[in-house]
Each structure stands twice: as structure tokens, then as C-alpha cells.
Amino acid sequence: MAKAMLGKWEDAAHDLHLAAKLDFDEEISSELKKVEPNVHKIEEHKKKYERLRKERDMKKADLERQRRHAEEVSAASAILKPGDVITIHSSNQLEEIFTAASKLSKLVILYFTATWCGPCRFMGPVYKSLSEQHRNVVFLKLDIDQQGNIAHRWNVSSVPTFSCVINGKEIDKVVGADKTGLERKIAEHGSRKQ
Structure with missing residues (x-):
């Protein structure tokens, strides 16, 4: 006891x-x-x-x-700059943006262009306008003369070329100054859940 x-x-x-x-x-x-x-x-x-x-x-x-x-998410959002067209200067920058976009499940449009390309000059303002309209999509721009190794890796044979990328993988492509085709691809892939 x-x-x-x-x-x-x-x-x-x-x-x-x-x-x-x-x-x-x-x-x-x-x-x-x-x-x-x-x-x-x-x-x-x-x-x-x-x-x-x-x-x-x-x-x-x-x-x-x-x-x-x-x-x-905050760090990824800071890298992606919604509403802007991001110019790609290196493979590392491209990979960093793809990683950030994947974390946020965002569609990436990779625009291959060249300064000497007439149709590219026509599509430049259209592309900028689309980036302002579709803030949930990441818009990238890459000059094939400055970043030829990246263009080669993505099998770009003519400009302008627009690659639709989800989780770092190309899911669709628009070749040429096809404004309607590009808008259709953005609408199709930009709204679906990854």
C-alpha cells in the first residue's frame, strides 16, 4: 500500500x-x-x-x-513571370524553368525563332499578346542562332516553331506562322490537368 x-x-x-x-x-x-x-x-x-x-x-x-x-511554389512562381515572354539564354535556364513549370503543373510554349526570319517577326507580337492573355501558361522564346544546341536537341528544322511542353516533354508542336493553330494548341493543352 x-x-x-x-x-x-x-x-x-x-x-x-x-x-x-x-x-x-x-x-x-x-x-x-x-x-x-x-x-x-x-x-x-x-x-x-x-x-x-x-x-x-x-x-x-x-x-x-x-x-x-x-x-x-513561391520560388517556382518567381522564376516563371506570368504574362511575360522569357528569353532563354542557356540550357540550365531552360531546365530550371521546366522544373518550376512541372512543380506548378503548367503548360510551357517554347518558341524557336531567328532574327533573320520574316514570319518570326510577324509572330513575335502575336506571341507576346498570347502570353498576356494566358497567364497560366509559361511562354519561352529561344533564338536558334544563339542557342543552336538546344534547337538541335528539340529537332527544330524550320522557324518559327512552337513546342508545347508539359513536365519537360514535348506533347505537341506548331510549325510555321500559324496564329490560329498556336491559339488552338494553347487552348487545348493549357486548360487540361497534368
Whole structure:
């Protein structure tokens, strides 16, 4: 009973059970009846505490995951510049933009152009206007004379060429100064869920 007085209810119950097995009498039985309810309450509190601790840990981990995702989305959004046409100067820049667009599940239109190309000069203002209209789509522009290695990798044989890219993979292409075709591809692929 001394252990019960010290608040060690589990130890007291264990000792009383052993005593009851060795030498059963009414005094042990009455003390056991006093101690056992406290043992059950302590066990219930332990289970409740453990459940609440697990819930708190899960909530904390979920909040951390949400915070990290929000940071990634914010960083990706800063790179993509909605409403603007981004001029590509390197393969690394292109990969960085594709990664950011993939995180945000955005369609990317990659416009291959050249300064000497007449139809490209016609499509330049059209492309800029489309970028302002479709802010949920990422518009990139690449000069094939300055970035020939990228143009070669994308199998560009004539300009202007517009590649529709989702998750870094080309899903469609418009070759030539086809304003209507480009608008149709943007409408088709820009609205679908990736």
C-alpha cells in the first residue's frame, strides 16, 4: 500500500496481485479494489496522451510539408513571370524553368525563332499578346542562332516553331506562322490537368 501512497499505482497493483496469489485474505482484496481503478485510469491517460502526441506530431509534420510546398511554389512562381515572354539564354535556364513549370503543373510554349526570319517577326507580337492573355501558361522564346544546341536537341528544322511542353516533354508542336493553330494548341493543352 506504500507504493500506492507514493502514486506508483501500477507497482502497487502488481504487488497486491502477487500477494493475493500467495496468501489471499479480505484485506488484500479490499486494497486491490482501491488500487485497480487508479491503475485503469492511468492506463487510459497514457493511451490518450500517446494518441494526442501522435496527432500533434502528424499535424506538425503536415504543416512543415505544407510550408515547404508553399516555398517551392513561391520560388517556382518567381522564376516563371506570368504574362511575360522569357528569353532563354542557356540550357540550365531552360531546365530550371521546366522544373518550376512541372512543380506548378503548367503548360510551357517554347518558341524557336531567328532574327533573320520574316514570319518570326510577324509572330513575335502575336506571341507576346498570347502570353498576356494566358497567364497560366509559361511562354519561352529561344533564338536558334544563339542557342543552336538546344534547337538541335528539340529537332527544330524550320522557324518559327512552337513546342508545347508539359513536365519537360514535348506533347505537341506548331510549325510555321500559324496564329490560329498556336491559339488552338494553347487552348487545348493549357486548360487540361497534368
